[in-house]
Amino acid sequence: MAKFRIKRFNPEKQADPYYEEFDFEIPEGATLLDCLNHIKWNMDGALTYRMSCRSAICGSCAVKGNGHALLACQKQAAHLLKDGSDTITIEPLGNMPVIKDLVTDFKQFWEKIDQVKPYLQNNEKPPAQEREQSPQQFKKIDDATTCIMCGACYSDCQVLAVDNKFLGPAALAKAQRFVGDSRDQATRERVKELSKPGGMWDCTHCAECVERCPKPAEPFYRIKGLMESALKEGVTNNVGARHALSFVNSVKHSGRLNENKIPIESMGYFNIKGLLDLLPVGLRMLLKMKIPPIIHKPIDDVKDVQRIFEEFGE
Amino acid sequence: MIKHDVLIVGAGLAGMRAALEVCKELDVGLLTKVYPSRSHSGAAQGGIAAALGNSEDDSWEEHMFDTVKGGDYLNDQDAVEEYVKAAPEVIYELEHMGCAFSRTEDGKIAQRSFGGHSKPRACFSADRTGHAILHALHEQVLKHAKSIKVYSEWYMHQLVVEEGRCCGVVVSNIRTGEVEVIHAKAVIFATGGYGRVFQITTNAFAGTADGAIAAFRAGVPLEDCEFVQFHPSGLYRQGILFSEAARGEGGYLLNGKGERFMEQYAPSRMELAPRDIVARAEQSEIDAGRGVNGEDYIHLDLRHLGEARIMERLPQIRQLGIDFIGVDCVKDPLPIQPSAHYSMGGIPTDMFGQVIIDADKTPLKGFFAAGECACVSVHGANRLGTNSLLDATVFGGRAGRTALEYAKKVEFGKINGSHEKARVLDQIEEIFQRDGTESYNQIRNEMKEVMMDKCGVFRDEENLKSCISTIQGLKERYKKGKVTDKGQLFNSELYEIVELGNMLEMAEIISTAALARQESRGGHHRTDFPKRDDENFLKHSLVYPKDGQLELKYKPVVVTRYQPKERTY
Numbered sequence A: 001m002a003k004f005r006i007k008r009f010n011p012e013k014q015a016d017p018y019y020e021e022f023d024f025e026i027p028e029g030a031t032l033l034d035c036l037n038h039i040k041w042n043m044d045g046a047l048t049y050r051m052s053c054r055s056a057i058c059g060s061c062a063v064k065g066n067g068h069a070l071l072a073c074q075k076q077a078a079h080l081l082k083d084g085s086d087t088i089t090i091e092p093l094g095n096m097p098v099i100k101d102l103v104t105d106f107k108q109f110w111e112k113i114d115q116v117k118p119y120l121q122n123n124e125k126p127p128a129q130e131r132e133q134s135p136q137q138f139k140k141i142d143d144a145t146t147c148i149m150c151g152a153c154y155s156d157c158q159v160l161a162v163d164n165k166f167l168g169p170a171a172l173a174k175a176q177r178f179v180g181d182s183r184d185q186a187t188r189e190r191v192k193e194l195s196k197p198g199g200m201w202d203c204t205h206c207a208e209c210v211e212r213c214p215k216p217a218e219p220f221y222r223i224k225g226l227m228e229s230a231l232k233e234g235v236t237n238n239v240g241a242r243h244a245l246s247f248v249n250s251v252k253h254s255g256r257l258n259e260n261k262i263p264i265e266s267m268g269y270f271n272i273k274g275l276l277d278l279l280p281v282g283l284r285m286l287l288k289m290k291i292p293p294i295i296h297k298p299i300d301d302v303k304d305v306q307r308i309f310e311e312f313g314e
Numbered sequence B: 001m002i003k004h005d006v007l008i009v010g011a012g013l014a015g016m017r018a019a020l021e022v023c024k025e026l027d028v029g030l031l032t033k034v035y036p037s038r039s040h041s042g043a044a045q046g047g048i049a050a051a052l053g054n055s056e057d058d059s060w061e062e063h064m065f066d067t068v069k070g071g072d073y074l075n076d077q078d079a080v081e082e083y084v085k086a087a088p089e090v091i092y093e094l095e096h097m098g099c100a101f102s103r104t105e106d107g108k109i110a111q112r113s114f115g116g117h118s119k120p121r122a123c124f125s126a127d128r129t130g131h132a133i134l135h136a137l138h139e140q141v142l143k144h145a146k147s148i149k150v151y152s153e154w155y156m157h158q159l160v161v162e163e164g165r166c167c168g169v170v171v172s173n174i175r176t177g178e179v180e181v182i183h184a185k186a187v188i189f190a191t192g193g194y195g196r197v198f199q200i201t202t203n204a205f206a207g208t209a210d211g212a213i214a215a216f217r218a219g220v221p222l223e224d225c226e227f228v229q230f231h232p233s234g235l236y237r238q239g240i241l242f243s244e245a246a247r248g249e250g251g252y253l254l255n256g257k258g259e260r261f262m263e264q265y266a267p268s269r270m271e272l273a274p275r276d277i278v279a280r281a282e283q284s285e286i287d288a289g290r291g292v293n294g295e296d297y298i299h300l301d302l303r304h305l306g307e308a309r310i311m312e313r314l315p316q317i318r319q320l321g322i323d324f325i326g327v328d329c330v331k332d333p334l335p336i337q338p339s340a341h342y343s344m345g346g347i348p349t350d351m352f353g354q355v356i357i358d359a360d361k362t363p364l365k366g367f368f369a370a371g372e373c374a375c376v377s378v379h380g381a382n383r384l385g386t387n388s389l390l391d392a393t394v395f396g397g398r399a400g401r402t403a404l405e406y407a408k409k410v411e412f413g414k415i416n417g418s419h420e421k422a423r424v425l426d427q428i429e430e431i432f433q434r435d436g437t438e439s440y441n442q443i444r445n446e447m448k449e450v451m452m453d454k455c456g457v458f459r460d461e462e463n464l465k466s467c468i469s470t471i472q473g474l475k476e477r478y479k480k481g482k483v484t485d486k487g488q489l490f491n492s493e494l495y496e497i498v499e500l501g502n503m504l505e506m507a508e509i510i511s512t513a514a515l516a517r518q519e520s521r522g523g524h525h526r527t528d529f530p531k532r533d534d535e536n537f538l539k540h541s542l543v544y545p546k547d548g549q550l551e552l553k554y555k556p557v558v559v560t561r562y563q564p565k566e567r568t569y
Helices: A032-042 A107-115 A135-142 A152-156 A158-162 A169-179 A187-194 A208-212 A221-231 A239-254 A263-267 A270-289 A302-311 B013-022 B060-070 B079-096 B129-143 B208-216 B276-287 B307-315 B315-325 B386-409 B419-431 B442-456 B460-480 B492-516
Strands: A004-008 A018-024 A062-065 A070-071 A087-091 A098-100 B002-009 B028-032 B148-152 B155-161 B165-173 B181-187 B230-235 B252-254 B298-301 B335-343 B354-356 B363-369 B538-544 B550-557
Touching: A004 A032, A004 B315, A004 B363, A018 A032, A032 A087, A032 B442, A062 A152, A070 A152, A070 A208, A087 B181, A107 A169, A152 A169, A169 A221, A187 A221, A208 A221, A221 A239, A221 B460, A239 A263, A239 A302, A263 A270, A302 B165, A302 B354, A302 B492, B002 B013, B002 B165, B002 B386, B013 B028, B013 B129, B013 B386, B028 B060, B028 B155, B060 B079, B079 B129, B079 B208, B129 B386, B155 B181, B155 B363, B155 B419, B155 B492, B165 B419, B181 B208, B181 B386, B181 B419, B208 B363, B208 B492, B230 B276, B230 B315, B276 B298, B307 B315, B315 B335, B335 B354, B363 B386, B419 B492, B442 B492, B460 B492, B492 B538
Parallel strands: A004 A087, B002 B028, B002 B181, B028 B148, B165 B363, B181 B363
Antiparallel strands: A004 A018, A062 A070, A062 A087, B155 B165, B165 B181, B230 B335, B252 B298, B298 B335, B354 B363, B538 B550
């Protein structure tokens, strides 16, 4: 017997959410969506969630299972019963307001997709036939185009949890789909726009979105692609890009991070306001005796590190 | 009351393509019960047909002939000709919009083989072509957000027809439960199919005949509904689609003895015969006890293709197998069975998307349809794979253009908004008031089972009669259910009940049309009439509503270039 512990919320009836348990034997091969349907059709018709294709392509049925976002239709329910536990906890996606039970409001999610101008920009008159694109060029956008807009990455994004101005993994992956497209002509404007606060450089590289993505879209890798494109385009006049470059520079020269220099280089030597903003942090570190050594020494085998850089042509 | 020059119901390929046409000149509302990107067009995998000739010489004539032969000569050939001629331009247009296509080494759109097509003409994006096109169109809709107002998660209840002209629809906002009338000069239905009336189906839960039945209840007949396509490769018991591309890339079908049984049924095309023939072959093997382990499935074997090829061309299929049954097709064959997939029939239209209600092509003014919900008819008795994405795109655009031209010429029709709204409110209230003991789930399951068993791949008179009487019984029991959730807020239970009502109606229409067609043609196979009968049945069926009953009429098939011949592969 498995327990499905479901977070219920219906503001028409009760202001606060609560958990309700449904017990039954998981039928062999049943997906989590099959189990939700079993509950809705046999136990409680009021249980509310979205679903449509039940084959992991429409992106409707993303919910949280045991604390992590997933597509209900794609997940074998039995696989959520790990380590002898008999309970599966199901909750609505995170980082979005809840409308009812497992149904969340995607308004902000879609607004952020809109913000990245999610369509091909090319002002040339198209040829009579197809524009040419090599298989290698297609491959650069192939993964990003598999995104089904299910919101699983958005739900579990650690940055969005503290800063809802962040565009989020899905919108950035969508942006990479055009930045990487050999047919798109707006690469520079796009990466400039995406280098602003809330854009690609606000990603903290935790890669949670890669873990949660039910498709090969894996947003963090697409975000990395964006960062590479931005540096290649020379769009470096921003904290994020400067931070990345300073980071690389430091490792290249000394084999490790120069923690005194990186914050300053990231802010920019002439960014007075930004530098002043750093002061309180610096002072607090000083008071707690967490200041890194003033004299930055390279590691012993720094030559080996530099060889790696040479090998990869930077 | 909400007002739009043109209102489109359904935001899959056909609906969005139509919206992009209308928005060039007029104001358009695009309504969907899901989100545009969640439409079932996105589940199409294998490809979209066009005689581009990128890998072998090809021509529209060959595409046309293959389509007509595949459709067992029930296609209207004037429409097919327009359709296949339009194909290359439609593909280039999608490509120019930004749709991602797999490519040949020289940078052209790659094309592969597909069932019933004599040339490799399926343009594709790995094995997620519908998804790629759906999102490309959605991107354009987002780009034109100023002139296309999207209503996501709104449900269409009823078509408003006044004095022989369609003037709008009655809808409700799923999130708030509010019922609204949308007043429009023209309405386009692009509401998809109805595979959900069958137990084993590739279709999304959303495929519940809403559009077809709303049209039917407004007096529009439904054409050729007996022709339902069963896809040869739905996952055993679940119906989840494994693209025909798996066979297009060289996959084998094996029976329980490990034999490539298609040799017995279509020696020249083998696994790439049209779907009706392959599905019947599979069912025959299963019925003869030659399923795998004597069970009701056969094997789709891709192992000889190798991992590299599978990962390049069929990555999604591999993942589906792993996720849904724990079978990796690189190492093991996939268990499959015929699964209800596509409705060749639907709302009758001419080749410009105008809905026509009889053999004289009388239009229902202001009402247009495109995509799976419509019947042009370009697919005849059996659709070829990759022809549906093309249908939705070509006729979506055309219906959009026709509706646009119509709406430019006319004023808004008269509409009694409060009366129309009250009708829908009453229907909803009636469902809330029901206090019976019948289980809607039970009714739905019984409907799906009886349609699969008695109105499925093989049919006969006795079974069809029994099927119709079962469905009629279910329709009575349907009135005696009980709803748990009586709230306004996102009441998905209510919509499921409304959808079930539509499906029961549709099931009766399908089985009634199937009983009347005493021949076997394309996707409709009668074991008691196993031959095609051109003398008596080279005609389209039309089912009309009449005093609460169904009335059957027929209209002729348009034959231009290709006279009906015996169909062998």
